[in-house]
Amino acid sequence: MPTAKELRASGAAPLVEMKNISIAFGGVKAVDDVSVDLYPGEVVGLLGHNGAGKSTLIKVLSGAYQKDEGEIFIDGKKVEIENPRDARANNIETIYQTLALADNLDAASNLFLGREMITPFGLVNDAAMEAECRKIMGRLNPNFQKFNEPVSALSGGQRQSVAIARTVYFNARILIMDEPTAALGPHETQMVADLIQELKAQGIGIFLIDHDVHSVMELCDRASVMKNGKLVGTVDIEDVTDDDLLSMIILGKNPTESADA
Amino acid sequence: MTDTTDQPIPKKTDGNLLQKLELDVRLLGMIGALIILCIGFNIFTDGRFLTPRNIFNLTIQTVSVAIMACGMVFVIVNRHIDLSVGALLATCSAVMAMMQTQILPNMMGLGLGHPMIWILAVGAGLLVGTLIGAIQGWMIGYLTIPAFIVTLGGFLVWRNVAWYLTNGQTIGPLDRTFLTFGGTNGTLGTTWSWVFAAIVCAGALWALWSARRAKATHGFPVKPIWAEMTLSAVVVGAIIAFIALLNSYTIPTRRLERMFEARGEVMPEGLVVGYGLPVSVLILIVVAIVLTVVAKRTRFGRYIFATGGNPDAAELSGINTRRLTVKIFALMGFLCALSAVVASARLANHSNDIGTLDELRVIAAAVIGGTALAGGFGTIYGAIIGALIMQSLQSGMAMVGVDAPFQNIVVGTVLVLAVYIDIVYRKRVGAK
Numbered sequence: 186m187p188t189a190k191e192l193r194a195s196g197a198a199p200l201v202e203m204k205n206i207s208i209a210f211g212g213v214k215a216v217d218d219v220s221v222d223l224y225p226g227e228v229v230g231l232l233g234h235n236g237a238g239k240s241t242l243i244k245v246l247s248g249a250y251q252k253d254e255g256e257i258f259i260d261g262k263k264v265e266i267e268n269p270r271d272a273r274a275n276n277i278e279t280i281y282q283t284l285a286l287a288d289n290l291d292a293a294s295n296l297f298l299g300r301e302m303i304t305p306f307g308l309v310n311d312a313a314m315e316a317e318c319r320k321i322m323g324r325l326n327p328n329f330q331k332f333n334e335p336v337s338a339l340s341g342g343q344r345q346s347v348a349i350a351r352t353v354y355f356n357a358r359i360l361i362m363d364e365p366t367a368a369l370g371p372h373e374t375q376m377v378a379d380l381i382q383e384l385k386a387q388g389i390g391i392f393l394i395d396h397d398v399h400s401v402m403e404l405c406d407r408a409s410v411m412k413n414g415k416l417v418g419t420v421d422i423e424d425v426t427d428d429d430l431l432s433m434i435i436l437g438k439n440p441t442e443s444a445d446a
Numbered sequence: 447m448t449d450t451t452d453q454p455i456p457k458k459t460d461g462n463l464l465q466k467l468e469l470d471v472r473l474l475g476m477i478g479a480l481i482i483l484c485i486g487f488n489i490f491t492d493g494r495f496l497t498p499r500n501i502f503n504l505t506i507q508t509v510s511v512a513i514m515a516c517g518m519v520f521v522i523v524n525r526h527i528d529l530s531v532g533a534l535l536a537t538c539s540a541v542m543a544m545m546q547t548q549i550l551p552n553m554m555g556l557g558l559g560h561p562m563i564w565i566l567a568v569g570a571g572l573l574v575g576t577l578i579g580a581i582q583g584w585m586i587g588y589l590t591i592p593a594f595i596v597t598l599g600g601f602l603v604w605r606n607v608a609w610y611l612t613n614g615q616t617i618g619p620l621d622r623t624f625l626t627f628g629g630t631n632g633t634l635g636t637t638w639s640w641v642f643a644a645i646v647c648a649g650a651l652w653a654l655w656s657a658r659r660a661k662a663t664h665g666f667p668v669k670p671i672w673a674e675m676t677l678s679a680v681v682v683g684a685i686i687a688f689i690a691l692l693n694s695y696t697i698p699t700r701r702l703e704r705m706f707e708a709r710g711e712v713m714p715e716g717l718v719v720g721y722g723l724p725v726s727v728l729i730l731i732v733v734a735i736v737l738t739v740v741a742k743r744t745r746f747g748r749y750i751f752a753t754g755g756n757p758d759a760a761e762l763s764g765i766n767t768r769r770l771t772v773k774i775f776a777l778m779g780f781l782c783a784l785s786a787v788v789a790s791a792r793l794a795n796h797s798n799d800i801g802t803l804d805e806l807r808v809i810a811a812a813v814i815g816g817t818a819l820a821g822g823f824g825t826i827y828g829a830i831i832g833a834l835i836m837q838s839l840q841s842g843m844a845m846v847g848v849d850a851p852f853q854n855i856v857v858g859t860v861l862v863l864a865v866y867i868d869i870v871y872r873k874r875v876g877a878k
Binding site: 247249268269270273279281285286287288289290294295298299300301303307309312313316 | 665739742748760
């Protein structure tokens with residue numbers, strides 16, 4: 186399988202291309218004419234301060250917000266994503282910063298929320314879902330035992346693994362992770378990092394939103410930096426240093442441009 | 447910050463008897479409260495409270511509120527409220543009363559007593575109730591007007607639509623077949639009551655057994671077999687005891703004589719006939735079973751609870767929460783209409799004040815039954831027990847001879863106290 190970089194060089198259509206996206210809330214342009222793309226097996230970091238517009242941009246892709254202008258292409262084909270259901274239909278899965286889990290339901294119910302397994306009578310098949318949930322959790326987080334308790338009883342890391350299990354189980358092709366390690370301890374952060382490598386190897390494209398430059402340097406292939414709703418630039422991680430990324434975030438200066446100057 | 451590796455793997459504890467039986471402690475608490483209440487009133491009324499006759503009356507008085515309370519559980523679990531149920535009941539009752547006394551016999555020319563009358567009247571009532579509920583749900587879900595406001599408006603609108611439809615008059619007498627749904631005028635009789643008991647017992651045993659088998663096939667831990675047997679015995683025993691009690695309330699001899707006379711027969715000397723299960727209670731049991739299955743085993747029910755637990759998560763999981771709201775309120779409207787059938791048939795006419803204050807009784811029943819106003823938690827059986835507790839309190843105090851103002855003072859206090867106890871209990875067990 187060609188690497189993401191080779192695919193990009195060959196001029197193949199990207200897995201996702203968001204072109205000239207703009208979205209405004211009450212006159213404030215939260216995202217202003219931003220274009221980003223993503224190839225299979227690639228991790229693209231989205232960096233920026235709080236309020237830089239990175240989360241807003243990505244919510245356009247996950248269907249939580251509707252764009253005002255711009256186009257989205259998947260495999261080179263134009264798609265309309267108007268709600269989270271459309272996003273799911275395009276194999277886009279999202280892990281939210283706030284962990285979109287229903288606290289009063291157990292892990293299996295959350296894993297299958299919106300896509301329950303049903304019996305031939307059309308009833309929800311809890312036993313089968315719990316069995317599947319045990320299987321996938323055994324792979325992702327072998328210590329996980331609380332299958333019959335509401336997820337409100339789980340720790341941050343356990344909740345995160347439920348959220349991740351959801352994307353892995355349903356064979357996402359495009360994965361959006363909104364600060365997936367923000368609430369986690371070191372061991373769990375490593376678990377997420379390992380998982381990202383595994384998903385990459387399977388050819389899944391990942392948008393990783395983070396404001397920690399170091400984790401982006403470690404996990405990503407490319408990084409797109411935003412400031413005040415505008416795209417500062419997209420760089421190959423191999424070509425830049427921590428400091429370059431930081432100056433892009435803080436000063437809004439693109440290192441390649443400054444080199445040309 | 448927590449770390450999964452530090453999480454102790456919970457051991458499969460042996461636990462005490464309750465844990466082995468896997469019983470719901472809150473359910474036991476509510477049943478315990480109901481039993482204490484009944485025994486207390488029985489002592490104060492010199493044994494008149496726990497007679498077959500009083501229990502029969504108590505059940506048929508509870509049905510109307512209990513049916514609506516089942517729907518209110520879904521509404522409240524989904525983080526909404528419905529203040530219009532009593533008024534909606536009145537409108538449905540008015541529609542059905544007008545259908546069977548004016549529109550169908552006179553305007554449509556079916557003639558009084560035509561066998562189609564009750565079917566068409568009930569059908570029209572259910573349709574109107576569902577439609578009004580759906581419209582209110584649409585305003586809440588799609589126009590995003592708060593449920594409190596929409597149903598507060600509905601409370602005024604539907605109460606007075608009912609008034610307008612009937613000119614404020616009491617409409618009656620209602621169709622004779624229709625009255626079967628009221629209680630005393632429509633019971634299954636002893637034989638059919640036992641048949642019904644057998645069916646319910648078989649269904650309960652099948653449900654317990656198939657749940658066990660589903661767990662076993664996936665290799666999950668199951669209860670010890672003796673616990674399963676004990677639970678089955680308790681369930682079957684309770685069903686049989688309930689039916690035996692209703693069967694032991696016999697039809698008064700005078701009334702029985704009149705029933706035979708009406709058929710042109712002579713009553714055999716010394717005949718004793720039990721009432722058996724009232725049709726209205728049968729309806730409540732069916733509603734309770736169906737809605738429990740809906741809550742626990744259907745996507746619709748799962749989505750109601752998920753939305754109540756975290757509306758954003760539900761929406762992001764691809765659940766159409768707006769359409770869900772419409773469906774929930776349509777169901778609530780349907781159940782109001784069903785309650786209207788039972789309530790007006792019990793009174794044998796439609797009166798202008800039917801269902802007055804029912805919205806508060808229904809909400810109180812659901813809340814006493816453990817439905818959390820913050821959403822996400824609630825059970826159908828809890829709401830029914832809540833309705834039974836309310837009705838027992840009310841009629842028990844009336845029998846003891848408590849003054850009317852004090853009755854309402856006590857009911858109001860009990861409502862607040864019950865919710866407080868529930869909050870303390872939840873904190874103790876660490877549930878949210």
